[in-house]
Amino acid sequence: MSRAADADPSQARSAVAWRFMVFYFGRFLRRHLNALRIARWGRPEGADHPGPIVVYLNHPSWWDAAVLVLLAHGFFPRRVSHAPFDARMLERYGVFARIGAFAVDLDSARGAIQFLKASRSILARPGRMLWITAQGRFADARRRPLGLRPGVAHLPEIAPDALFLPLALEYAFWDERGAEAFAAFGTPIPAAELLALPRAERLARLEEALTATLDRLGRDVVAREPERFAALASGTKGVGGIYDLWRRLRAATTGRRFDPAHRPGPAGDHAP
Structure with a gap:
């Protein structure tokens, strides 16, 4: 990735590549999973928010990237999405830079600088949003505490007009041969509300909101009642x-x- 693209991920993003990956991931999911389901109570609020949106989520599976692309396309079609991505993985899967990913070194202090610099550039532009796997690593959806990385708590200072949306993801096998992917958005948190808190309390507030969303989603998944969800995509039965x-x-x-x-x-x- 070029230095210019590293400073401004929008320069590397391609609308054509985005549309292709929406098609590709939709087809791939329908072939390999039974369904992508959104909790009926968990549709996102604030899609028409005038400022930027930050979606922060847990990170349970390899499937998360595909699910995020389909959720972004389905619920935020007029926004331009970006996401931090492990620098080593982005070297292997360069196509993600073409759909809004930007490199972050997860194992060094330089990574925090990369993350904040790119986030500042993105959130300053109209119609932008960030999707952040805030745990920074794969973790079971039932793990408590979530252990969110502190970088997400710095973002209200960069974008005081942003809206923060918790997103819970989980995967489970129900009645079909393919697994089910489940998603639910929690209650939005205005950046102004977070800015009123010290950083440590700010991070705790974000983690509390995501934990509550995960717990509620988990109860619906365990109930195994499809009517609690709407299917955004369905695979072959x-x-x-x-x-x-x-x-x-x-x-x-x-x-x-x-x-x-x-x-x-x-x-x-x-x-x-």
Whole structure:
């Protein structure tokens, strides 16, 4: 990545690459997961906020990047998204720089400087938003405390007009062969509210909000009731292969409609 791009990640971002990756990740998710579900209580508030938006989240899985791209496209289509990315991984997966990722060295003090410098550049522009895996590492969704890194607590000073949105992610196997991805946004926190707190208390306030969102999402996931969610994307149902071919033929001979799902979902399961 060039020095100019390192200072201003917007220069490396490509709208064409973004649209392609939305298509690619949507197709990839439908092939390999059963569904991406948003909690009905967890749709994001404040999408029309006049200032920048910072979404901060837990980091449970490799799938997080794909899920974030699809959530950004689905709920914030008019905003330009950016995200910090492990510098070593960004060297391997350079396409992410083309869709708004910027390099951060997670293992040195220089990384904090990189993060704040790039964030300042991004949040100063209209219509921008940051997506931050605030734990800075993979961690189980049930881990407590979350251990958010302190960098996110510095952002209200950089963007006092920003809105902070906690985002909870979790993955689980339900009734189909593919796993389910679950998401829920929590209550927005204005930067002005965070600025009234010392940094340590500010970080604790952010962690408290994300923990509460994760706990509520977790209870819905454990309940295994699809009606608590809306499906943003759905994958291929059934086992596939010879077994589903046999089931299809058996349904045809008995005059029944063939549904490959192990447990058919309720009508209107998809998000509008």
